[in-house]
Amino acid sequence: EAAVTQSPRNKVAVTGGKVTLSCNQTNNHNNMYWYRQDTGHGLRLIHYSYGAGSTEKGDIPDGYKASRPSQENFSLILELATPSQTSVYFCASGASGTGGPEVFFGKGTRLTVV
Amino acid sequence: GDSVTQTEGLVTLTKGLPVMLNCTYQTTYSPFLFWYVQHLNEAPKLLLKSSTDNKRTEHQGFYATLHKSSSSFHLQKSSVQLSDSALYFCASGTGGYKVVFGSGTRLLVSP
Structure with missing residues (x-):
């Protein structure tokens, strides 16, 4: 099964601070996505990528x-967290x-900005 | 831009009853449509998908038919179980890269 790993799983950040969320996939998929729920x-959909070096x-x-x-890696960066x-x-x-852009999700990161 | 609309935020049902969760979409190109299910504190997982007009797709007792004439892909089940309680997302992708999700419908099944 497809494997997508996110880190950290939980994060508390201060307002104005920088936050980096990391994602690694071992499926050799071209496309990667960041969503918030x-x-x-x-x-x-926040950002997505269709290959190394690209972001949309x-x-x-x-x-x-x-x-x-x-x-394998796709990061989401909050320069000034709010x-x-x-x-x-x-x-x-x-x-x-031909199979369509089916996506496989990681387990999620819960971010709290205080 | 592309969009997916789910009209029900919450559906509550008694076990054994049928259910239909609505999904309509708006896309520029011929899309793939998906239903994802998310159980509490878990990641969303694919339930079923289709790109073929007027063909019923089934998985785990759930089924849906893509109707391009009405831009719809409603999810149905003939008899819901307690374990079906979850958040259901409809999504659209156009064979390329972008996948757009609806706002989700929470299904609560009671005994």
Whole structure:
């Protein structure tokens, strides 16, 4: 089964601080994604990537940066964390092709900004 | 841009009854449609998917039919069980990279 690992699983950050969420996948998938999950909003796409060195803005990119240094790794960076960024963040990977962009999720990171 | 709409935030049912969770989508290109299920404190997992118009897709007792004429992909089950209590997401992808999710429908099944 597809393996996506996120770290840390829980994080408490201070307002104005820098936060980096990391994601590693061992599936050799081209595509990787960062979503945040909030009650009433479902899963919202922050950034995604279709290969090493690429990053694309999703639907809610403001306040976030992303980095894809390799096929396996995709990071989400909050340069100046704010309380409104308190949420659960999911990383996912997926392969393009005839089977459709099915995604496989990591277990999530719970971020609290105080 | 692409979007997915789930109209019900919460559906509560008694065990053994049928259920239908609504999903409509708006995309520029011909899409793949997915249903994901998320149990409490777990990651979302794929339940079923389709890209074929008017063909029923089934998995674990759940089924859905993609209707491109009405841009719909509703999830159904004939008899819900307590273990079906979870958060269900409809999602759309266009064969490339971007996958967009709906806001989710929480299904609560009571004894």
